[in-house]
Amino acid sequence: MVSQQLQTGCKPKTGQFTAMPETPSKELANSLFAVxxxxxKRAFAFLFQYFSPKIKRFGIKQFGSEAQAMELVQETLTSVWRKAHLYHPEKGAATTWVYTVMRNASFDMLRKMKSSKEECISEDIWPLIDEAEPGQHEFSDHLEDKQIKQYLDRLPQAQREVVRGVYFQDMSQEQLAEHLNIPVGTVKSRLRLALQKLRNEMGEQHD
Amino acid sequence: MIKHHPSNELLVQFSEGNLPATLSVAVAIHVEMCPVCQKQLATLEAKNANTAFEDVVNDDDICFDQLMFDNITSDESIDEVYDQPAIKVEVKGKEYTLPRALTRIGHSSFMQIGKLARSRIALDDGALRASLLHIDAGGEIPDHTHTGFELTLLLDGEFSDEDGSYVPGDFMMLDGRHNHTPKTTEGCLCFTVVSSALHFNKGISKLLNPIGNLIY
Structure with a gap:
């Protein structure tokens, strides 16, 4: 089996001062999208590698304990893995999104330490989902959204990822082709197949 | 238009996740109602992210934790998150929709004394207590000061005090130096966070200790 990690082992410290590397914003956003x-998993390995040491550093500052810092790394990266679909590139940088996930995990951990309660309220305070635009969506739309997501899960993976990209993450077909490293024509044909299938499943009332 | 916002310091602490739970919920409700603070919060979060994720040379010392990586990725399912349906409460025959931040956090039923009604928010937060406070049309809270602080966030309706009148979303943080007598003509629902018992200042109001206990 090919290892998932991008680099093996630890790099020796060279002792040289190098220019601060630019934040690889596009690679981070692309990786979240691929996750x-x-x-x-390869894309996640990139995120994992990039963020682990930084989250750990933040955790040590926040909790003053290496064990708790590692718990924060685990909590944050688990959420990144499981909630990457909630990231919308048009709303901000990938680093900002990961920061909010980390801040939420840290808040819940601090609260657990103080009140020894298991409740996690960070997502009530800082929701990771977009709030509905006032007046634009009725609640029935949310239900419908939820239903569409269920139908989506029944699509083959290749079709599902183009539907998600175009309709849930608002990417153009060209952007999506670049992300997935496939020709635009393939995006179009997968989308067509997916929409046909969704239409069959959902019935005629959605014309 | 909303005129009273959380202080910049409060918003910074909020963006970093360093405020106590009750105050965090209060700021979250205000932000939900206030486009100005929404923008400011987004800016702060982007700034915090840059600081927290700044590259340092030492980062390379840390090995890739293969065990943690495998633990996380062994489960391929995702967390679906959905909007919660809004929660409505009825006080004195009037219906109010609670802010999004309060849809999953519980609250007690309303206790009433005269024109005041209070429901406690189910948040264990040390000396801080959060409540929904309803003042019925024509009601007022007697002149009082407090030793700690009192945060009042107007959710619905209107009220006014010695300093002016307030609209939904207005966020007022008062400390021991202020006295005030909020009054409402139409009635109002507020989210309050109080850090210690209120002290009533004037004659007959001194007999109103039960109200002090009710609204703390």
Whole structure:
């Protein structure tokens, strides 16, 4: 089996001062997208590698304990893995989204330590989902959204990822082709197949 | 238009997740109602992210934790998150929709004394207590001061005090130096966070200790 990690082992410290590397914003956003649409472990390995040491550093500052810092790394990266589909590139940088996930996990951990309660209320305070635009969506739309997601899960993975990309993450077909590294024509044909299938499943009332 | 916002300091602490739970919920409700603070919060979060995730050379010292990686990725399912349906409460025959932040956090039923009614928010937060406070049309809270602080966030309706009148979303943080007598013509529902018992200042109001206990 091919190892998932991008780099093996620890790099020796060179002792040289190098220019601060640029944040690889596009790679991070692309990786979140690949994790969301195809549970891509290689992409997650990139995020894991990039964020683990930084979250750990933040955790040590926050909790003053290495064990708790590692718990924060685990909590945050688990959420990144399981909630990557809630990230919307048009709302901000990938780093900002991961920061909010980490801040929420840290808040819940601090509260657990203080009140020894298991309740997690960070997502009540800082919701990771978009609030509905006031006046634009009725509640029935949310139900419908939920239903569409259930239908989506029944699609083959290749079709599901183009539908998710175009309709849930608002990417253009060209952007999506670039993300998935496939020709635009393939995006179009997968989308057509997926929509046909959804239509069959959902019945005629959705014309 | 909303005129009273959380202080910048409060918003910074909120963005970093460092405020106590009751105050965090209060700021979250205000932010939900206030486009200005929504923008400011987004800016702060982006700034915090840059600081927290700044690259440092030492990062390379940390090995890839293969065990943790395998633990996390062994489960391929995702967490679906859905909007919760809004919660409505009825007080004195009037119906109010609670802010999104309160849809999953519980609250007690309303206790009433005269024109005041209070429901306690189910948040264990040390000396801080959060409540929904309803003042019925024509009601007022007697002149009082407090030793700690009192946060009042107007959710619905209107009220006014010595300093002016307030609209839904207005966020008022008062400390021991202020006295005030909020009054409402139409009635109102507020979210309050109080850090210690209120002290009533004037003659007959001194007999109103039960109200002090009710609204603390």
């Amino acid at each position: 969301a649409t195809s549970r891509d």
